[in-house]
Amino acid sequence: MATILLIAVAVFVLRSTRLPNLLSTNQNTTVLAAEAPTQAAPRPTAVATLPPFVAAKVSRAISRSITLHTDVPDRPRTKVIKYTVQRGDTIFGIAEKFGLKPETILWANYDVLADDPHRLTPGQKLNILPVDGTYYQWHKGDNLTVVAKFFGVKPEDIINYPANNLPPDTDRQHPNIKPGTWLIIPGGHRSFVNWSAPVITRKNPAVAKILGPGFCGEIYEGPVGTGTFIWPTTLHYLSGYDYSPAINHYGIDIAGKLGYPVYAVDSGVVVYAGWNNWGYGNVVVIDHGNGWQSLYAHLSRILVKCGQGVAQGDMIGAIGSTGRSTGPHLHFELMNTKYGRVNPWDFLPGK
Ligand SMILES: [Zn+2]
Numbered sequence: 001m002a003t004i005l006l007i008a009v010a011v012f013v014l015r016s017t018r019l020p021n022l023l024s025t026n027q028n029t030t031v032l033a034a035e036a037p038t039q040a041a042p043r044p045t046a047v048a049t050l051p052p053f054v055a056a057k058v059s060r061a062i063s064r065s066i067t068l069h070t071d072v073p074d075r076p077r078t079k080v081i082k083y084t085v086q087r088g089d090t091i092f093g094i095a096e097k098f099g100l101k102p103e104t105i106l107w108a109n110y111d112v113l114a115d116d117p118h119r120l121t122p123g124q125k126l127n128i129l130p131v132d133g134t135y136y137q138w139h140k141g142d143n144l145t146v147v148a149k150f151f152g153v154k155p156e157d158i159i160n161y162p163a164n165n166l167p168p169d170t171d172r173q174h175p176n177i178k179p180g181t182w183l184i185i186p187g188g189h190r191s192f193v194n195w196s197a198p199v200i201t202r203k204n205p206a207v208a209k210i211l212g213p214g215f216c217g218e219i220y221e222g223p224v225g226t227g228t229f230i231w232p233t234t235l236h237y238l239s240g241y242d243y244s245p246a247i248n249h250y251g252i253d254i255a256g257k258l259g260y261p262v263y264a265v266d267s268g269v270v271v272y273a274g275w276n277n278w279g280y281g282n283v284v285v286i287d288h289g290n291g292w293q294s295l296y297a298h299l300s301r302i303l304v305k306c307g308q309g310v311a312q313g314d315m316i317g318a319i320g321s322t323g324r325s326t327g328p329h330l331h332f333e334l335m336n337t338k339y340g341r342v343n344p345w346d347f348l349p350g351k
Helices: 002-040 044-049 051-070 091-097 102-107 144-150 155-159 205-211
Strands: 081-084 125-128 133-137 182-186 252-255 261-263 268-276 281-287 292-299 315-318 329-336 340-342
Touching: 091 102, 102 133, 144 155, 144 182, 155 182, 205 268, 205 281, 268 292, 281 315, 292 315
Parallel strands: none
Antiparallel strands: 081 125, 133 182, 252 329, 261 315, 268 281, 281 292, 292 329, 329 340
């Protein structure tokens, strides 16, 4: 009983903290709307006679026209809307535009983006959820309790969300939901699908088979790395996405022009060299033999072969834009068998 009460209180607190958030976003819009248009279209006579009253009226009238340009509704939105990706958009930019977390943009558009921020392309039509959470298409035989649990929410969260149009007495085990129906899962979350490379060590290079034709067979020996790294590029700044688990981007996009050299960050053995079927284009993976692997993607040229030993600083390829890439850059990842895909900024030397 006490537990139920606690949960009820928690839900109440959650609700009441979320509501003011929505309201405050709303207020910001009104303030913005009130300021901008007064300058553009003043009404001197009205303002002179009844300043406070007329000002309020004007701001309300204009706030609608402003809404058309800012995409922020003057009332909390409950429906999913479509957004067409523009040139120069990023997952972060789109999320900010609609007051959502970047994860929500990926979670609501698996069909289009497949959890991969590099897939974002102008012209794509994205689902924009009204709240942070996930979007789920109902399948025949699905069970609401199971679906809710998968996304880390309660069945009531789904049932009570107005846009889902479910009656309050919806059966949790056998709900009458038409297969194909899309449900908004407010507050839902899930792990991203890992489109990136598995850890490819020289002992187990065959795990990379699923990645494409660049996988290497058995490799028995080769140089071991020093454990410290040099920059893989001549330029040492970003061009594209930073390391960001929030958008499933576990590497850094380093600036460079087509054909600029790409260097081995440490000594090791080439365990992947060739095409990657998952958007990386031409890829080289080096196993450094000490728990570290490094990955170099979108290459225009590959200058090493499977099983080849490389020394730190060797040129292994050239910067390109192969695979899913919007321009020449190096997508670079540092992987550790113990820590996974780490933030390269923490391990590359200072600029
Ligand atoms: Zn990248």
